Amino acid sequence: MTTAPDPATDFPPPPLDQQERMVEAILFAATAPLSLRDLADRMPVGCDPAEAVAALRRRYQGRGVTVEQVGQGYAFRTAADLSFLMQAETVESRRLSRAAIETLAIIAYHQPVTRTEIEEIRGVAVSRGTLDQLIEMEWVRMGRRRMTPGRPATFVVTEAFLDHFGLESPRDLPGLAELRAAGLLESRPPGEGLGLPLASEDADDDIASVAPGDLFEDDHDPAAWPAEEDQP
Amino acid sequence: MTTAPDPATDFPPPPLDQQERMVEAILFAATAPLSLRDLADRMPVGCDPAEAVAALRRRYQGRGVTVEQVGQGYAFRTAADLSFLMQAETVESRRLSRAAIETLAIIAYHQPVTRTEIEEIRGVAVSRGTLDQLIEMEWVRMGRRRMTPGRPATFVVTEAFLDHFGLESPRDLPGLAELRAAGLLESRPPGEGLGLPLASEDADDDIASVAPGDLFEDDHDPAAWPAEEDQP
C-alpha cells in the first residue's frame, strides 16, 4: 500500500509483528470475515494488513485454527481435520410408543405378517409412521410378499431386533406361561379361553409363521390378563 | 490423568502437539470459558488437557489473543492493550448504579457475604433490585447458607464475574492482600455490638425471601471457589 505523504502518517506505522497481533485480535473478535480494507480501516494509519494477514496465515498453518480466505474476507476457522471436536452427540433414551411396541410385538409373534393382519389384531389402523419407525430402527424389515390377491408385503423382525431383545430366534419369544412362571405376570382366576383369532390362522401360505403363535396354545391357563398398570 | 485399564483407552491418546491443536480449536470456538473437564469430555479418550492448555498458554503469550484462566476455566480473549482497535465490537454495557457497583465490590471482597453484612458495610439497606440485577447479569450468585440463626443466604461472585473483570480467581482482586492486612475484610469488626445505628437492622425480614438460595446449595462445589474458604 503506497500512500501519498499525509500528515497522519508522520507517525511510523507499528512494526509488522504488532500489526500481525492487531489483525489476530481483530479477526478473532469479528463476527464476520473482514476484508483487507476493513482491517486497514481499523488499524493505525500506515499499516499493511495484507502483509500482516499473510504473516498470520503462515503462523496458523497447521494449527488447530487457521486463517481462511472467505470471499474477499479473512476469518479464523477450525482446522478441517478437527471438525469432529465441534460435535457433541447426545444420546436420548426414549420409550417406544404404545402403537409401535404393539405393532412390533405382533410382527414378532406372527411374522411374516401383512399390514392388514396387524390391523386386524390391533383393531386399529397402523399408521405408516409406526412401521416406518420400526423399519428405520432396523428392528423390522419387509419379508416376502404374500401370495394372495394384491400380493401384500409382509413384515418380519430383523437380526438387530433379536440382538436387542437377546433372542436367538423369534421362536425364543417367551410364552405367557413362561412369563407367569417367572413371576413377571400375575395370575388371575381361570376364565374362559381366549378364543382370539390369531393372524397365523389365515397365514395360509406360511406355516412357519404359525409357530410362534403356538406358544400360547401350550398355555393351559389362558387367563385374562391383569391390566398393564397392575403388573410389576 | 491416570485411568484404569479400559477397553476405550486401548488406542493411545494423540500426541501432545495434537492435543494442543485440539484444545486450541475447542477454546477458539467457544465464547465461555471451558474447564479442563469440559475439554476432556470433547477430546479423545486419554488426552491430558491440562498439559495441552499449559503449552497453549505459553504459545499465545504476548500475542493478539491470549489464553486466559477464568476460575476453573480457560478462554481465548483479545489482548487488553489492543482494545483501541475494538471500537466496532465494544458493547454498550448497561450502566450500573453506584449502589450496584459497591454491592458487587463488597460481595467480591467479602464473599461469602450475607445481605445483612453488605448492609452493615454500606450503611444502607440493599434494595432487592440491586442484588437482582447483579444476579441477572450472572456476576453474583447465591452461596451456601450461613450456619447462623436464620440461616441467611450468602452471596458470592461467579466465573462470569471473573471473566468480565479479567481475574483468574477471586484471590486476584486488586488490593485484596492490603485490605486483608488492614483488617478491612473482617466480616465481624472489632467491637461488635457497639450499637451504631444502621439501616441493615430492619432488613432481617428479607432473609426469608432469599429462599432460592437453596437451589444453589446442592451444586455448590467448594473446590471451585478456594477463596471462599480462605476468607473469613
Added chain:
Amino acid sequence: MPAKVPYLRPVDDPPAQAGLDLPAPDAASIARRRAEEALIVDVDGYEGPLDLLLTLARTQKVDLMKISVLDLAEQYLAFVEEARALRIELAADYLVMAAWLAFLKSRLLLPPDPQAEGPSAEDMAAHLAFQLERLDAMRQAAAQLMARDRLGISRFARGAPDAVIRTRRTEWQASLIDLMRAYARLKTRDEFRPFAFDRKDVFTMEQALDRLRGLIGFAGDWTDLSVFLPDGWSDDPARRRSATAATFAASLELARQGRLEIRQAETFAPISYRQRHDDDRA
C-alpha cells in the same frame, strides 16, 4: 420501609418509621403544608448516614483512622440542624444516627464512668472510624474493579464462535417384557368386560344380618361364630372367608344394638356369641 437512598423531602411526607416525635398531620394541615412546600427539595444526596459521615470525614483531610470522631459528630449534627432549619425532612435513618452521635458526643466529653456497662465511648468511636474506613476501602475497590480491562470493553471473546453441533441420537427403549405385555394386551383385549364384582361367592352383610337376627334368639349360651355360617359356605375357603367376615360384621352391628354379646378368649381365639336379654342390661 422507606427507601434508604439519600433523600430530603418535603415535611408533609411523614417518615414511615415510628419513634419520631412528629405530630401526626391531619388532612387539612397536609394540604396547607403541601401548598407551602411547592418546592420539592432535591438534594444531591448521600447514600445514607454513613455515606454522609464519610463525606464529612473527608473534609477533615486526615487519614480516616486518625479522624476526630468528636469533630465528625459535631459536623453531622450541624448538618442535620441545618436541614431542619430549612424545613427539610431527613429520612429517619439520619435522625437515628444524629441521636446516636449526640449520645456518643456526650460520652466522649464526659469523664468515663467506671460503673458503666458496655463498650466505652472510645470503642464506639473507633468502630465508627473503622466502618468509615471500610466503606471507603470498598468504594476504592469498586473503582479499581471497574477500571480493569473488562470483557466486551477492553478484552473480547471470539466474535463468531463455532457452534458445537449437537447431534441428538435417539435410543429407543423397549424390553422383552414391554413386548410381551403389549402382545398380551392385544390378545386379551376382546376379553375385556366392564369390571363387575363377581357376587357369586360373596355373602353380604345384609344377608348375614338377616340370618343372625333370626338365629340369635336361639343362642341362650355361648355359641361359636362358625355355627352361624349359612349352609354351603363353610367348605370353600373363599366362601367361608366371605361368610365369616359378613357374619362378624353383622354381629358387631347387633352388639351395638344391644341384642347380643361377643366373647373372644384371646387373640385369634374363636369368637362366640350369645343372646343378650333385656334384664342383662340393667
